[in-house]
Amino acid sequence: MRVSTGIKNLDELIEGGFVEKSFNLVYGGGGTGKTLFTINYLINGAEEGKNVLYVSLEETWEDIVRKLPLGLAERLEKVKERFNYLDFGSLRPILGKEILKGDVLTEAITSSIVVHNIELVGLDGIAPLSMYYEDEKRVRSAIFDLSQNLKSYGVTTVFTSEEVNGMSRYGSEEYVADSVIKLTFDGKRRRVQIFKTRGSSFIGGTHGLEIRKDGLEVYPRVLFSEKKNSNKNDILGIQKLDNMLGEIYTGDVTLITGLPGSGKHLFGLKFLKSGCAQGKKGVYVSFESEDKKIVEGLKEIKDSSKLCKIVYIDALNTDIFKILWRLKVLTQNANRLVIHKINILADNEEYRDFIHSLIKYVHNMGISTMITYTTSDIMATNVLGDEHVVNLADNIIKLFFAEINGELKKVLAIIKSHSPTHETGLIEYRLGKRGIVIVGKVEQMEGIMSGTPTKQLEIKKRVEKFFK
Amino acid sequence: MGNSEDKMVRVPKDMYDAIGDIIKKYPQYGWKGPSEFVRDAIRRYVEELKRREILLERAVKVMPNRVKAILSKFMGPAEAEEAYEKIMGIHEKEPEEYIREVVNILSDYVGEKLAELIARRIVEERENEGEHGY
Numbered sequence: 001m002r003v004s005t006g007i008k009n010l011d012e013l014i015e016g017g018f019v020e021k022s023f024n025l026v027y028g029g030g031g032t033g034k035t036l037f038t039i040n041y042l043i044n045g046a047e048e049g050k051n052v053l054y055v056s057l058e059e060t061w062e063d064i065v066r067k068l069p070l071g072l073a074e075r076l077e078k079v080k081e082r083f084n085y086l087d088f089g090s091l092r093p094i095l096g097k098e099i100l101k102g103d104v105l106t107e108a109i110t111s112s113i114v115v116h117n118i119e120l121v122g123l124d125g126i127a128p129l130s131m132y133y134e135d136e137k138r139v140r141s142a143i144f145d146l147s148q149n150l151k152s153y154g155v156t157t158v159f160t161s162e163e164v165n166g167m168s169r170y171g172s173e174e175y176v177a178d179s180v181i182k183l184t185f186d187g188k189r190r191r192v193q194i195f196k197t198r199g200s201s202f203i204g205g206t207h208g209l210e211i212r213k214d215g216l217e218v219y220p221r222v223l224f225s226e227k228k229n230s231n232k233n234d235i236l237g238i239q240k241l242d243n244m245l246g247e248i249y250t251g252d253v254t255l256i257t258g259l260p261g262s263g264k265h266l267f268g269l270k271f272l273k274s275g276c277a278q279g280k281k282g283v284y285v286s287f288e289s290e291d292k293k294i295v296e297g298l299k300e301i302k303d304s305s306k307l308c309k310i311v312y313i314d315a316l317n318t319d320i321f322k323i324l325w326r327l328k329v330l331t332q333n334a335n336r337l338v339i340h341k342i343n344i345l346a347d348n349e350e351y352r353d354f355i356h357s358l359i360k361y362v363h364n365m366g367i368s369t370m371i372t373y374t375t376s377d378i379m380a381t382n383v384l385g386d387e388h389v390v391n392l393a394d395n396i397i398k399l400f401f402a403e404i405n406g407e408l409k410k411v412l413a414i415i416k417s418h419s420p421t422h423e424t425g426l427i428e429y430r431l432g433k434r435g436i437v438i439v440g441k442v443e444q445m446e447g448i449m450s451g452t453p454t455k456q457l458e459i460k461k462r463v464e465k466f467f468k
Numbered sequence: 469m470g471n472s473e474d475k476m477v478r479v480p481k482d483m484y485d486a487i488g489d490i491i492k493k494y495p496q497y498g499w500k501g502p503s504e505f506v507r508d509a510i511r512r513y514v515e516e517l518k519r520r521e522i523l524l525e526r527a528v529k530v531m532p533n534r535v536k537a538i539l540s541k542f543m544g545p546a547e548a549e550e551a552y553e554k555i556m557g558i559h560e561k562e563p564e565e566y567i568r569e570v571v572n573i574l575s576d577y578v579g580e581k582l583a584e585l586i587a588r589r590i591v592e593e594r595e596n597e598g599e600h601g602y
Binding site: 060061062084085086087088090091094095098099101102103104106107110111112115 | 522538541542543544575576577578579580581582586589
């Protein structure tokens, strides 16, 4: 049997929650959310109809309640009949360190367990135990005895400890605990990491964590999905280009990479519109500020408001794993996804996890996806984008400018496609009032990719002249 | 020396003999004879009774409210009120028994060890206050 952690999305990472009657450690530095984790766990249990007990060894209950986020405080108020607490923090000034003696604690806690028929216990902040037990070995022994006692009463416990030099305070809590969860906060990002779950597996690595008004929410670094993509044929919806690209399939990821002004957003818009025209739901996610051109562009489509959604995400100020989770939520029942300017995230150290998880997810779910990546090159170069998205994309189309006959023309190249017979020549395109217009292959020119195009004919003449 | 207001009290012979033995055994107390010993003993006993009376009075007067205040912060007002009502229902005449009963009631809520710590602390608080003339 499993007991929910009460933290949104965390149960999925540990096979459904804590093992019933287990002793579980949550540790981390100051301000990482250990107390809120514990209270969130208990409130959720109380909401499920269980009697719960919160034991504070450090902060007073009065202080804790005063500092609770509003929504969590409201949730607590609704279940206060089942929410019990023992505030040793308030007793310490009166009774001194005697109350921190293991058997005093155990007896007080187990008495309350019996009286209130408690099922879940939160034991918050074991650091003060060292005030009574100066020898750390005795602290460890006291924690072990406490864990055994609580287990014998059949309760499922979360206990918290401070992080000291990367380990829990006494270095032994990990061994006593059936599961170990570490919380971190670097001033900007909150992270949760699972180190151990006795008797079950877990999803490793660091996951996003947010303290919301109504409680904690985890944003997993991976998106769970069962493969349901059956690889049906699909199209981008851009005339001529589809033929040149060859076959593409549902769930494909197409990377449109190019410099500013090359019309990447219009490729995305056209891709989305084409889906809408077929009755497919689509989402356009932009990592830059609101773009009126996109809004106007979608208005042209009948029923676009029902089928298409435009979302702006402040990528620089939003946790990357929260973005990942939002993409999952946004694409529920969607067939198409456009992510505009993913390069804004590319400097994030967790970007690799993000892009791998996202692409695996859209592949599995059959969500045809177009990702745009803005490069900083002025003319054509060999820069396509960051290695992760380039390696994982199914189709790659590069947009660039080329000076042809004294004019700056827009040119695209299909770098990668499923189809071995895709167009290998360079294709000129224009951005008109009606969107993208494929002009055709750039004929009789060489050296465009290198930035110094010359007419093939001229070269031929020069070669002939040379040999003469 | 006695005066006309003094009254006679009879004691059994073996007790009288025991008094004599004690006077001899503990000369440092300076009892000049059995009469002085008995007067001293009665004085001490009356003082003890008064002390116990005060202790009981203080315990009855202070413990319910103090326990209520401590428990209210420790585990919430509902249980504190419940414990308070139970303590108010104690009718013991001896202070030790009264405190024992308080501990028994508290034990149901917080366990015996913590109950004893709380009760002891409350009694100590009152004694300290008494010493300081509160």
